[in-house]
Amino acid sequence: DVKVTQSSRYLVKRTGEKVFLECVQDMDHENMFWYRQDPGLGLRLIYFSYDVKMKEKGDIPEGYSVSREKKERFSLILESASTNQTSMYLCASRDSGRNNEQFFGPGTRLTVL
């Protein structure tokens, strides 16, 4: 059973703080993704990674960076959090093979005050 876990379910930070969101998957998936989910806007891709130390920008990368030092872990970094980054953040992973099912983590509700 695939498991994607995220370090926090709820997080409250102040404007200007550096924020780390961690995601870990246990199925040896090559691909990992970070999305933010906002009402009416669906799931928007921030960054993704298809291999260790590889990363590609998604549709809304501004204000974010990522790190993938190990295959199982993909971190999302907000260098200087702003109030417009208040959102639900979802991590996901997927195998590169025939099975294209993407597995999501439980999400982190981030509030920036």
Added chain:
Amino acid sequence: GENVEQHPSTLSVQEGDSAVIKCTYSDSASNYFPWYKQELGKRPQLIIDIRSNVGEKKDQRIAVTLNKTAKHFSLHITETQPEDSAVYFCAGYILTGGGNKLTFGTGTQLKVEL
């Protein structure tokens, strides 16, 4: 890049009725179209998917149809039940130079009323 549009944004049906959610995509290279269901407070989960070499796929009460020429695909839920109430997302899959990614629609809030 790929653009996926989804309609309607909200859908309310009576229990037992059918529900249809429609999506269009822009990139003719897309070849895989999954549907995810997200119940309140939970993570999105795959419920059905279809590949571009197939026109229709069915799994019990849910079915998906694909029209490659028109670049649209639809989710059909028959005999709706209260537990079908959720947000449904369609997506299109495209292979990029270095990897692959899904582009999601904006979601449909389905409410099944008793």
